[in-house]
Amino acid sequence: MRDLFNFGQMLSAHARTAPERVGARDLDRAMSFRLWNERACRLANALLGLGLAKGDRVAILAYNCVEWCEIYAATAKAGLVALPINFRLTAPEVQFIVENADAAAMIVQDELTGLVEEARQDLGIPDDRFIHFGTKPRPAGYRGYEDIIAAAADREPGQQVALSDPWTLMYTSGTTGKPKGVLRSHRSAVLLSMVTEIELKLSRNDGALLVMPMCHANSLNFFGAFGYIGGVNSIYSRKSFDPEHAVTTLADGGSTFTSLVPTHYIMMLDLPRGLRAQHDFSAVTKLMISSAPARPETKREVMEMFPKSGLYELYGATETGWVTMLHPHEQFTKLGSVGRECVGAAPIRLLDEAGNEVPDGEAGELYSSNAHTFDCYWRLPEKTREAFRGDYCSVGDMARRDADGYIQLADRKSNMIISGGENIYPSEVEALVGAHPGVKDIAVIGLPDDKWGERVHAVIVPRDGMAVQESELVEWAKERLAGFKRPRSYAFITDAEMPRNATGKILHRELKKRFS
Incomplete structure (x- = not known):
């Protein structure tokens, strides 16, 4: 009995059954399923032709563009592991990920080659496996993406790829310490x-x-x-x-x-x-x-x-x-x-700290169990073990359940503020203080306090065109929050000054560094 298709095989099926239907596009270009599949096959064969073997990691450093569709499909067809890298990272952060993942090749968009050049000789990637694409002239020492696609065969690679084989190695944003590589299989996808x-x-x-x-x-x-x-x-x-x-x-x-x-x-x-x-x-x-x-x-x-x-x-x-x-x-x-x-x-x-289920309405660490959970943290067996209790996995988020079984997030365990012995979840304070009509965005952090251990500090981005005063927010919070949860201090910054990761998530740890 045939197993489920991986992504590369499913693309082949769409190319057979709906060849001229548009399957992928960006703001400038569109590809039919036929063309998408043909280019993915060529790229897969080109990468294998460079000496890459099943399971090797292919680093990708690019802005959003249609090439991502080709690369993800090509790695699936070739049994390679896609290693996407956040284009907002610094050169040392890029170097850490490439080295930690032991990448065998790297595909880079032209504007981002500067993030690679600084440490290129230390990355451990053979010189002939740096691949460039984009509108600018190809830098010295890079193969051309379109050149290797044009020179490769358009047939299916014929690589045996099992659903249990890994497809992506994606590094977490690193809210605490160094980012960890999350390895996921074709079956998970x-x-x-x-x-x-x-x-x-x-x-x-x-x-x-x-x-x-x-x-x-x-x-x-x-x-x-x-x-x-x-x-x-x-x-x-x-x-x-x-x-x-x-x-x-x-x-x-x-x-x-x-x-x-x-x-x-x-x-x-x-x-x-x-x-x-x-x-x-x-x-x-x-x-x-x-x-x-x-x-x-x-x-x-x-x-x-x-x-x-x-x-x-x-x-x-x-x-x-x-x-x-x-x-x-x-x-x-x-x-x-x-x-x-x-x-x-x-x-x-x-669950509470002892691993016991908490009653409805109380905050506990959230553990989930499903068939698409990740395989492991890359080369971090101890961290992998820490993430699991049997088949249940946690990433450190705190939540409450109501009587109907619905989940309300409290906060990340690492963001929790302990003030005067009370546990305070910033997201609760953010939701209530952030409802003020003059607040465009808000982040709540814990700052050191001689009396309370930590105090609640609110960082506010005012809504455009509105001047919101601290006194207004103090009164607003007084009507909506218990005394120990209310911000004891405020700071006002612009939207551009609010630190965020690639997905727009506020980086509370950066604010703590700034205001501590």
Whole structure:
């Protein structure tokens, strides 16, 4: 009996059954399934022709562009492991990942070669396996991406690739210490794609606008789901998020779905109402909000802006894939929740420090168990063991469960503030203080305090065009938060000064360094 197809094999099937249908595109180019598959086969054969063997890691350093679609498919066909690297990293951070993963080849977009050159001789990659693509002239010492594709055979590589074989090695953003490599198999990708298709009720008539970086698990996971179903993967190929351009792109009718972080939605909601009213969003039927806590008022405004679209919220991680999903019909009855466990998953466990289940309403560390959890942390067996209790996995997030089984995130365990012996979860304070109409964004951190151990400190980004005073926020918090949870100090910064990772998630540790 034939096993499930991996992504490369599924692309081949689409190329046979719907060869001229558009399968992948960015803002400049489009590829039919036939062309996409042909180029992926050529790239796979080219990489194998350079001496790469099954299981070797291929580092990719690029902005969002359609080449990501080719590279992910080519590595799947060749039995290679895709190693996506965040383009926002510094040269030393890039060097750490490439060396730690023991990469055998590296594909680099032209504007990003500077991040490689500084440490190129130390990376351990043979000189003939640095590959360049882009519009600028090819630098010395690089092979041309288009050259190796043109010179390679367009036949299927014929490599035996099992579902248990690894496909991606994706490094976490490193909220604590050095980033860890998360190794995921083809089976994990297939099963997560199926879960996504069931939860979102996807069909081949759906198309995804992938805005978040293609080096990030969110876009990779949705890319897989839409690729498997035979929908269109549209890559938002801009180096940074432009809310006005994004609104226009969503309104052009080419995509039915997108997944954005709360910051993206806030930026679009800050556009003038008159400008937003010029656009027809009726083609967009599904929206996802994820990767960072979403304030209830943000979700309400999103639903008003996109009245024809169902709003979903998910909670997940690079290691676990999707863990919970909140569906459109639950938004108003369970606003503030991230839903219940996804289809096919075991019941979520919320545990205290001793490993005991906490009662409903109390915060515990969230453990999930599903068939698409990651295989291991790359070369970190002890860290892998720490992440698991039997078949259950945790990434250190704290959550509460209500009487109906719905999950509400409290915070990352590492972000928890202990003030006067009380546990305070920043996301709760952020949600309530951030509901003030003059607050565009907020981050709450714990700062050293001689009396309390830590004090609650709120870092505020005022809403554009509004002047919010600390005294207003003090009164606002007094009406909504218990005394020990209220911020004892405030700081006001601009949106550009708020530190974020590639997905828009606020880096609380950077704020703690700045204000401590």
